[in-house]
Amino acid sequence: MQRRLRLGMVGGGQGAFIGSVHRIAARLDDYYELVAAALSSDPTRAANSADAIRLDPRRSYSDYREMARQEAARPDGVEVVAIVTPNYLHAPVATAFLEVGIHVICDKPLGISLKEGRQLAALALQKNRVFALTHTYTGYPMVRHARAMVEAGDLGDLRLIQVEYSQDWLAASIGSANTGAADNWHNDPLRSGPGGTLADVGTHAYQMAQFISGETPTQLLAELHTFVPGRPLDDHVQVMLRYANGARGTLWASQVATGCENAVRIRLYGSKAQLAFNQENPNELWFTPQGGNAQRLTPGRVGSAAAAHATRLPAGHPEGYIEAFAQLYVDAALQIMAVNAGQSIPEAARWLTNVHDGVAGMAFIEAVIRSHENDARWTDIAC
Amino acid sequence: MQRRLRLGMVGGGQGAFIGSVHRIAARLDDYYELVAAALSSDPTRAANSADAIRLDPRRSYSDYREMARQEAARPDGVEVVAIVTPNYLHAPVATAFLEVGIHVICDKPLGISLKEGRQLAALALQKNRVFALTHTYTGYPMVRHARAMVEAGDLGDLRLIQVEYSQDWLAASIGSANTGAADNWHNDPLRSGPGGTLADVGTHAYQMAQFISGETPTQLLAELHTFVPGRPLDDHVQVMLRYANGARGTLWASQVATGCENAVRIRLYGSKAQLAFNQENPNELWFTPQGGNAQRLTPGRVGSAAAAHATRLPAGHPEGYIEAFAQLYVDAALQIMAVNAGQSIPEAARWLTNVHDGVAGMAFIEAVIRSHENDARWTDIAC
C-alpha cells in the first residue's frame, strides 16, 4: 500500500476559484491528503476556510512563513505545498517552502519578474525539490499525444505555430453589473505583475506552443492593448514569433474577445502534417497529413502511452479540465515519490510543467513588454 | 463543518472499471469517506484490492452479508453502500443493506427482473432509505438543463423523441485479439440477466428519454439482434415507442455499431422547439426554436439553477463523465443527509435517479423481450 503524500496549501480561501480546483485535482486520483494550509492571511477568513474544508484547525495558519517553519518541524509535516495565491506572492511563498525542503506545486505564472523566476529555479535545483507549475492544458491526454506525435516526427519539420487564448470575461465595461473586473487582483499591477491578460492567459498560450512543438522561440514582436477604459493592465496582446528552427507563428490572447468562453487553440503545421487542438473540446485532436483527410484522434483510439498515462476512462467517456489538472498532480506525485526515494523521474511523468517553463513564461512577458514599448520592434527573448 | 458520509462498497475489486469510477466520483466533491468494502467474494482478491486502495484491512470483507451485519453493528459503520457488482447481485446486495437500514447507491440496471425491482422499491420505501441508481448521463449539467427547459415549456408539446446509444466494443468477432467480449459478464445471461446490450446500454437510452422528456412510454415494439456469432445475448436492439401524451419515437442501442465510442444521443422535438444532446460533447446542448437558428447552450452561459447545481467550473472549462457521475454522488449525499435529519429532499437534489427509474428500466427490458418474441408486436410496458 502506497501512502498518500501530505499536502499543504497557501492561498485558496473561501471564494477563491483556483484553490478549490487545486484541491479537487489533488483528491481525484488519491495521491494526496491535504493536512495543513494557510488559506488566507486574514486569521478569521483562514479559520473559516479551514473549517469549511474540514481541515484540522491546529494545522490552519494565516502566515505562510509560520506554516513552513512549523510543518517542516513536524515528523508528519507537509511534504509538498500548493501555492494558489495572487502572482506577486508565488516567489516568496515558494522560497519559504523550498528553503525548508518542501516540494512545490505552484499556480502559473511563476511570479512577477524574470529575475525572481531565475532565483526560484536555482533554489529548486539547489534543494533538489520538485517544482511543478500548473499549466493545466498540458495535462490533457490529447495534448500529451500531440507532443508525442511531434517528437516522433509525425509532423515533419515544423513551419508554422498558430496559438491563441481568447476569453470574454473582461469585455464589459468596468463597473458594469456583469463583471467583477475592477476588483479582481488580475487587474492590479501590484498583485498580478506587469502583465494583465499577457500574464494570465498569454503565458498559457506561449507555454502550449512550446510544449507541443518542442521548439524554442528566439524573437518576438508584440503589441499590447487595453480596450476597456479604466483598466490598468492590458486586456489584449498580439505577438509574432520566430523560432530557432526557422518556424514562424502568431500568438494572440485576449480577455475582451466577445463571446469566447475559454478558447485555447493551437495549430501546428509541419512539412508532413498538421495538428490542431482546442481545449474546449479536449477529447479530440485533429491530425491532417499534407494533402490528405483530417482525422479526429481521441484518447481511447490513439493507443499511445502518452495519452493512456493521462486517461482514466474508456473510449467515449469524456474527461475535462479537472482531470487535466489532476494529471499534473499525478505527475508531481510520481516525481516527488521518485525524488524522495532517490530515484530518477519516471518516464511517464517527465512532461510535468515546471519552474523552467515558468522562467520561460517570465522571459516571454518581459520580451513582450519590451517590444511593445519599442513600437513592436523585433526583440530577443532572454533565455 | 459538515462531516463526510461513511461509504461502503460491494464489488469493484482490482481490474473492475465501474468500481473505480464510483470511488473517484465519491471522492471528487468530498462528501464521502470510503471506510469499508467487500471488493470481491474471493478473500485474497478482496484483501489485495483493499490494500491497493488503502482501505483499513479490518473493514475489508469478502462476504457482503457479513459486511452488512458487522457494519450495521458499528457506531461508525457505513451509512451508505455503493453496489458495483454484476447485475444479478444488485438485488440481493441491496436487500441485505436496506434490511439493516443502510442507504444504497446502486449501479444500473437495477437487477435482472422486474419482480425483484419492485421488491427493492417496496423495501426502500418501507425502510425510508435513499436508493440512488447511477444513470450517469443524467448528472451532466446540460442534461439537467434540458429537463428544466422541457419542464418550463420551452419545447411546447413533445411530439418526437429520438434516442440512441451506440458503441463498437462488441463488434469484433468473439475470441479476436481486440475484444475481451467472450469473458465479460455482460455476455453471460446468468450474471447480466436476460438482456445484453438491451440491459447494459439500452436502459440508459430509455432512461435518458424519460428523464429529459418527463413523458411516460406506454407501448413499444422491438427487435433484438445478435450480429456476432457465438454471443449468447443480444448485441443490438431497435425499438419504436408510443408515449402517453401521443408522442412517438424510436430508440436503438448497439454494441456492434462499428466505429462508435460511447455515443449516447437524444433529440426531442416539441411544437415549439428542438433539443439535442450528445454525451461525447457533454458541455453543449443544442436548442433550435421552430423555424429558427440553432443555439449552442453551455453550462456557463445558460444561467439556470439546474445547470449551475451540476457545474463546478467557470464557462469554457469542460467537465466530463467523472463529474457527471460525481453529481449523482453529490445529490445522493444531499438526499441522505436530509433523510438522516428528517428533512425533505432538497429541491436541487430532486433529480437523482433512483429505484423507480430502475423499476421502469426493468419493465422496459421485459417489454422489449416480450415484443421481440412476439415478432415485434406492439406491447404494453408494465407500470
Next chain:
Amino acid sequence: MQRRLRLGMVGGGQGAFIGSVHRIAARLDDYYELVAAALSSDPTRAANSADAIRLDPRRSYSDYREMARQEAARPDGVEVVAIVTPNYLHAPVATAFLEVGIHVICDKPLGISLKEGRQLAALALQKNRVFALTHTYTGYPMVRHARAMVEAGDLGDLRLIQVEYSQDWLAASIGSANTGAADNWHNDPLRSGPGGTLADVGTHAYQMAQFISGETPTQLLAELHTFVPGRPLDDHVQVMLRYANGARGTLWASQVATGCENAVRIRLYGSKAQLAFNQENPNELWFTPQGGNAQRLTPGRVGSAAAAHATRLPAGHPEGYIEAFAQLYVDAALQIMAVNAGQSIPEAARWLTNVHDGVAGMAFIEAVIRSHENDARWTDIAC
C-alpha cells in the same frame, strides 16, 4: 464541338420551386438548351412563365400531350423532357413523351402507385429511352464516393443502416402565418398520392439507404403519423427494415421535426468500418474503421474516380445542392448521348438514379401503408 441536347419541360411555371432548380441544374454544365415547355396547364400562366425565362413563345404549350405531339414532329424537337409536375401527373406525362420516343428526366417520387411505376419501367425499356429520376442527394460527390467505398468492401459486411430525413416546414399549425402547408399540393392526396411526408421525403431516405449500401430491403414494419390536426396525409413516418443480407436498420422521415431544415442523414455500420453523411454538410463524409479514429473525407482529398466525376472545383471550394442536381443532368446527358449513338452507358454515368429506383420507391410507399394499416406488422416489400 458537342452540341447541346434539346430539353423540354412540363410543369415548373412561375412560383414553382423545383422547376426552377431543374432549369438551373440543366444549365450549369452546359449540356442542355431549354427549347420548349408546357410550364402550366393554364394558358395565360404558361405564356407568362415562358416569357419570364425567355422561351420562344411558339414553343410554349399549355397541354403536355400537344407538346409531345408537336415536338416529336419537329426535326429540332426536344430530345428529352424534364417532368416537374405534382406527383399524380408524372406517369401520364412520362408516358406521353416516352410513347413518341423522347427521353425523360422526372422528379421524384415516380408517381402515385406501384402499378403505374411498373408500367413506366416497362415502357421505358420497350422504347429504349433513358428515364432519369432526380434523387438529388445521390449526385453529391461524397455520396458517390460512399457507394464506391461500399462496393470496394471498405465497410466489410453491412450490419446496420440508419437513415433519416427531417424537416420542420410542416410543424406549424395549418393556417398559421408561417406555413403555406394547407395549400400545398403535397398535402393533397389527389395530387400527391397516398403518401405525404412518406412520399415527399421518405422515399429520398429509402433510396439513399439502397443507393449507398447496395443492399435490398425485403421486409419492413412502419407507423405513419399526422401530428398537425387537419392535415389529410402523414407528416411523420418511422420504419424498421430488414435487408436480404441480414442487415437491420431504421428509417424515419418527418416534416414536423421542429428546428430541422433539410437534414438527410445516413449512417452505415459494417463489420470493418462506419460511414456517415449529412446532406447539410455535403462536402464531407465520415469514415471510421472499427476501433479507430474518424476521418473526414472530402471530394478534393479522396482521390476517387467516383467523387471526381461529380466534382467541379478544387479542394476546399464547397459545392452544394444545385451541383448535386446538375450532376444528375450531366449523367442523364451522358446516358442519352450514348443511347442516341447506340453505345453502352458510360461507366462514369452508371449511377444515375432511374425508373427502377422509382419503382422501388413506390413499392416502399405501398409496403409502409400496408404495414401501418396492419398495426405495424412485418410486411414484405414487393419487388
Next chain:
Amino acid sequence: MQRRLRLGMVGGGQGAFIGSVHRIAARLDDYYELVAAALSSDPTRAANSADAIRLDPRRSYSDYREMARQEAARPDGVEVVAIVTPNYLHAPVATAFLEVGIHVICDKPLGISLKEGRQLAALALQKNRVFALTHTYTGYPMVRHARAMVEAGDLGDLRLIQVEYSQDWLAASIGSANTGAADNWHNDPLRSGPGGTLADVGTHAYQMAQFISGETPTQLLAELHTFVPGRPLDDHVQVMLRYANGARGTLWASQVATGCENAVRIRLYGSKAQLAFNQENPNELWFTPQGGNAQRLTPGRVGSAAAAHATRLPAGHPEGYIEAFAQLYVDAALQIMAVNAGQSIPEAARWLTNVHDGVAGMAFIEAVIRSHENDARWTDIAC
C-alpha cells in the same frame, strides 16, 4: 422579357481553372450569354478552346485589343468583358475594353501595382463603366448577412478582426510529384506581380476583413516568408493591423499550411457580439452575444434581405462557391443594366466588390512589402 447581357471573355482557355468558373457563374442565373472571347493569345489554343465551349468561331480572337476593337464596332458586340488572365494582364486588358466603353468583370487581384490600379479606377469613373472585381467570398449569403449585421450595429464597436486564409497546395517541395507549383504563373513575379501568396490569397483575406467590418485599416506591420526552397515569391505572410476606429487585428495567409484545403476564416469581436465565418462551411455564420450562447445562423433562417438576395434555395439546401461567384455576376448584371438605363445602382446589388476594392488590395500588397523590407516596422497603408 429581359434579354441576356452579351458577355465576352479574355483568358480562360482550355485547362484554366478560373475561366471555367467564371463561365459557369455567368450561366447559373441566366443573365448573360457568352458571345465572344480571346481565350488565349495562342491562335490555335484560342480556336480549340472556343470550339470546346461552342463559341461562334467568327467571334473567337487571340488578340484582346483586336477583340475590343471589333466587338465595340458591332451592334451586337459584347457589353461586358470578363478578364481571367494572369495578374499582369488585368490592367492592360481592362484598359482596352474600358476605353471602348465596355463594362469589366475582372478576376482579383486588380493588377500588379497600386499605380495601375489607381489608373484603372480613374478610367472606370471617367467612362462611367461598371468595374466588378470577383472577390468570390463576398458573394456568400452569410457574408452578406454578416456585413448587414455589422452595419446594423449588432456587434457594437468593433475591437478585434482576426482573419486568415490557409491552403496547402504549395507545401510540397518544388518539383515533387504532387504539385505543379514550379510551373504555375502564380509563382512567376513577371506574371503574378511582386506578391505570391500575399497577392493570390492574402488580398482575399484583407478584402474580407474590410468587407464585413466596414472599417479602414490604416497601418500594418508584416513579415513575408518563403518556406519552400526555390520558390521565387512568398508562400506565407503574417500581418498585424491597426484600424482607423482603434480596432486591432491579425491577418495571416499561407499556401504552405499543411493539411488545409481552402480555409478562409474570419472572426470579428465587437463590444456587443462576435461573428465568425469559415468559407469551407459557407451556409453558416456564428453569432455570439457577449456572455451568451453561440447561434448558428443560416441563409434560410436569418430572414434578412441581404442573405435572401444571395440565396436561391430553401433552408437546408446548401449553396457553395459557384453560387457565391454567380452572385457577383448577378450583381454586376444588375449594376450594368442600371448604368445602361441611366439609373442608380439598385440597393440589392450595392455590395458588389469593385475597382476600389482592387485599389485597396494593391495598397495592402505594397504596404506589406514595404513593412517586410523594413524589418516589420509599422507602415502606413496608402489610401
